[in-house]
Amino acid sequence: MSEAPERNENKTAPAAPKKRTPPEMKTLPMLPLRGMVVFPYMIIHLDVGRERSLAAIEKAMMEDHRILLVCQIDADKDDPGREDLYNYGTVAVINQILKLPGGTVRVLVEGEKRARISDYHRLENYDEVEAKVYTDPIYTSTDVEVATRSLIHRFEDWVKLSKRIPADTLVSVAIIDDAGRLADLIASHLNLKVHMRQDLLECINIRDRLELLSYDLSHEIELLRMERNIDGKVRQQMDKAQRDYYLREQIKVIRKELGYKDDIVSDIAEYRTKLAVGGYPERVQEVVNRELHRLEGMNNMNTETSVIRNYVEWLLALPWNKESKDTVDVKKAAKILDHDHYGLQKVKERILDFLAVHQLAPDKNAPILCLVGPPGVGKTSLAASVARATGRQFIRASLGGVRDEAEIRGHRRTYVGAMPGRIIEGIRNAGTRNPVFLLDEVDKLAADYRGDPSSALLEVLDPAQNKAFSDHYIDIPFDLSKVFWIVTANNLGTIPRPLRDRMEIIELSSYTEYEKLEIAKRYLVGRQREQNGLSGKDIRFGAGVLQDIVEHYTRESGVRELERLIGQVCRKAARKIVEGEEPPIRVTRRNLTDFLGRVKFLETKSEKKPQVGVATGMAWTEVGGAILPTEVTVLKGKGKLILTGQLGDVMQESAQAALSYIRSRADALGLPEDFYEKDDIHIHLPEGAVPKDGPSAGITMATAMISALTGRKVHSDVAMTGEITLRGNVLPIGGLKEKVLAAYREGMKTIVLPKKNARDIEEIPESVREKLTFVPASHMDEVLKTALLPADRPAKQETEVPDEKAPAKKDETGANASSTESGQGGDNDA
Known part of the structure; x- marks a missing residue:
């Protein structure tokens, strides 16, 4: 649309008229109009009711029937003055007067000419003005003719679009030759605003009037097209809506005849019923009512209805105020825990402590326990027993490999297929807001571009924040403070520090052979018999069979492999029964290989002999403890230190420190001063495909190197752990319990450990402590005194098995080596 011309008087020089008539001064009565502009040649009825206006009409009728019609600036003004009127008006002739009921007069007027008020007189009964009356000249210029034709074409388009005037009116307007009269007649038909009509009235120059009217007409045409x-x-949508409504009503009638209910109506009624009787919080009621109001305004074919329904169903399904009643009988809970699990006294005591506190202070928040230990030691099953002991619902969520933060906090509803996170999903499945919630394998959480799930867990496991946990999908705070959180992990080191600080760490160590045997007798045999369709009359385990399975077929921290082996025995027995053999099937120590195959771990305790350059170390791993046989060979060379077996940086530094210590003690050890220049020392740890690292193999490598250099043999039943300094001091380590249990499984009899770790001996089961001799050492000399055989001692003495009832060896202070001593714990080994 072209730019609007300026609405000012006589801005453009007029085209040459055929005959110019100067304005004529006249004195006329004035009639103010409310919100109306009358153009010349315009015939219109006016309803007049104001007294001064009636008096002005009477004055005009007494003279020549002419009156000046002027529009008010403010239409609400009842008695306008000069400042309330526009400067320009129209001289009109009164053709007819009709009196109406109520004192109102209807006047038929016809506009003649434009006029500008020069002087204003407020008389007693009416207003009188002196005005310049303008007569439009007839223009013959080409630009006026072009503007006129363009105006007529636009007017034709407007008539076709508006359909407000008949077609014959268009013909009568198109044949007018006078441009001024044509413009005024067209302007009178347009529904323009008052100020726009007034601008056209004030436009004395005809060419400017034509341009301004063309712009206004183009604007009106554009509005009509948009309209x-x-x-x-709108008509198309209404037609479709009416058609859909008609079809839906037909479907309703058909479904009603068939006995069905309307889906949306029935669902909304069901939702409102649940909301009314469910005792939901006020915030939940507001959100549900808002969503149901939106649902009521949709038809069943709208795809958003399923999104709203799903969201409302989630809100109504969550247990906002539902809690299960806790079992506060501590003695009964203790019996349940003892019945379900053998050992694990520390964990059981912590759970019973919580129940006792909960009995005294029911409003206190539930604890957040983190069970850390090797696989198969019963962390997950222990959580289920806690739920049974406390009378709560049990929910488990595995976090292994979770990378997306939305798995914890949920997806926002703007995404397609959005769902709540695992936390809210678990609470919904539990049906109560105080279940026992197990977060399994929290140490195996991952992080990538989709977020950090461990950071999302900070809000879940923080008692100060989980009172108002916010799930992105639910978008309403949910109270998680009543949940009994139990978190499990294999490796405490991979749990982020901020997350670890929010939990109470309870470490579960490896099982001893005695504990494995008891667990097999009490739980595993009966469970595997039931799973394989057998009873106690179908299969019998002879004396010592379970002991042989534990000793010769398993080398694990937990009991998973042990249970699999017992299940394999039961399956073999089931097959024999199916094939016709009469039960019971007897499993003895002699025919055990028929069920499990050849022995995996041979008994080599009596076959072990002292060797030169071979020492046994101990290490801690994610799945429990393990022993590290360390081999050292001295070769002719140029003083190189060769390390093989995939040793990490820490172990390589320990080997360098051990060599430096040996060089500093060459005289005391009887070694040549230049031994490190002529001999290469090769240190190797078997199982080279397995990476090894940690700060506890220093004394082991030093002992093996000294044995290889001096030719003195190392006791084969001595295992050791500890870091070495350049001065030969033995530094404390961590994970002593797992290391000792691993050495005990391998038949070790003597354990050399840092003196500051002597207090950790108490954590080792008593059944294991009684069969081992512990030697706390603070210096490398004490380690060598215990580990190396004297040069003149016969090797055959080493094959003798010491008496288990013999008193424990004494350390240099004369105290029993198994007694606790003060000290500080060391670093964990990897």
């Missing part, structure tokens, strides 16, 4: 387009779309 027609909108009307078409």
Whole structure:
């Protein structure tokens, strides 16, 4: 649309008229109009009711029937003055007067000419003005003719679009030759705003009037086109809506005849019923009512209805105020825990402590326990027993490999297929807001571009924040403070520090052979018999069979492999029964190989002999303890230190420190001063495909190197752990319990450990402590005194098995080596 011309008087020089008539001064009564502009040649009825206006009409009728019609600036003004009127008006002739009931007069007027008020007189009964009356000249210029034709074409378009005037009116307007009269007649038909009509009235110059009217007409045409387009779309939508409504009503009638209910109506009624009787919080009621109001305004075919329904169902399904009643009988809970699990006294005591506190202070928050230990030691099953002991629902969520933060906090509803996170999903499945919630394998959480799930867990496991946990999908705070959180992990080191600080760490160590045997007798045999369709009359385990399975077929921290082996025995027995053999099937120590195959771990305790350059170390791993046989060979060379077996940086540094210590003690050890220049020392740890690292193999490598250099043999039943300094001091380590249990499984009899770790001996089961001799050492000399055989001692003495009832060896202070001593714990080994 072209730019609007300026609405000012006589801005453009007029085209040459055929005959110019100067304005004529006249004195006329004035009639103010409310919100109306009358153009010349315009015939219109006016309803007049104001007294001064009636008096002005009477004055005009007494003279020549002419009156000046002027529009008010403010239409609400009842008695306008000069400042309330526009400067320009129209001289009109009163053709007819009709009196109406109520004192109102209807006047038929016809506009003649434009006039500008020069002077204003407020008389007693009416207003009188002196005005310049303008007569439009007839223009013959080409630009006026072009503007006139363009105006007529636009007017034709407007008539076709508006359909407000008949077609014959268009013909009568198109044949007018006078440009001024044509413009005024067209302007009178347009529904323009008052200020726009007044601008056209004040435009004395005809060419400017034509341009301004063309702009206004183009604007009106554009509005009409947009209005027609909108009307078409609305009509189309209304037609479709009416058609859909008609079809839906037909479907309703058909479903009603068939006995069905309307889905949305029935669902909304069901939702409102649940909301009314469910005792939901006020915030939940507000959100549900808002969503149901949106649902009521949709038809069943709208795809958003399923999204709203799913969201409302989640809100109504969550246990906002539902809690299960806790079992506060501590003695009964203790019996349940003892019945379900053998050992694990520390964990059981902590759970019973919570129950006792909960009995005294029911409003206190539930604890957040983190069970850390090797696989198969019963962390997950222990959580289920806690739920049974406390009378709560049990929910488990595995976090292994979770990378997306939305798995914890949920997806926002803007995404397609959005769902709540695992926390809210677990609470919904539990049906109560105080279940026992197990977060399994928290140490195996991952992080990538989708977020950090461990950071999302900070809010879940923080008692100060989980009172108002916010799930992105639910978008309403949910109270998680009543949940009994139990977290499990294999490796405490991979749990982020901020997350670890929010939990109470309880470490579960490896099982001893005695504990494995008891667990097999009490739980595993009966469970595997039931799973394989057998009873106690179908299979019998002879004396010592379970002991042989534990000793010769398993080398694990937990009991998973042990249970699999017992299950394999039961399956073999089931097959024999199916094939016709009469039960019971007897499993003895002699025919055990028929069920499990050849022995995996041979008994080599009596076959072990002292060797030169071979020492046994101990290490801690994620799955429990393990022993590290360390081999050292001295070769002719140029003083190189060769390390093989995939040793990490820490172990390589320990080997360098051990060699430096040996060089500093060459005289005391009887070694040549230049031994490190002529001999290469090769240190190797078997199982080279397995990476090894940690700060506890220093004394082991030093002992093996000294044995290889001096030719003195190392006791084969001595295992050791500890870091070495350049001065030969033995530094404390961590994970002593797992290391000792691993050495005990391998038949070790003597354990050399840092003196500051002597207090950790108490954590080792008493059944294991009684069969081992512990030697706390603070210096490398004490380690060598215990580990190396004297040069003149016969090797055959080493094959003798010491008496288990013999008193424990004494350390240099004369105290029993198994007694606790003060000290500080060391670093964990990897």
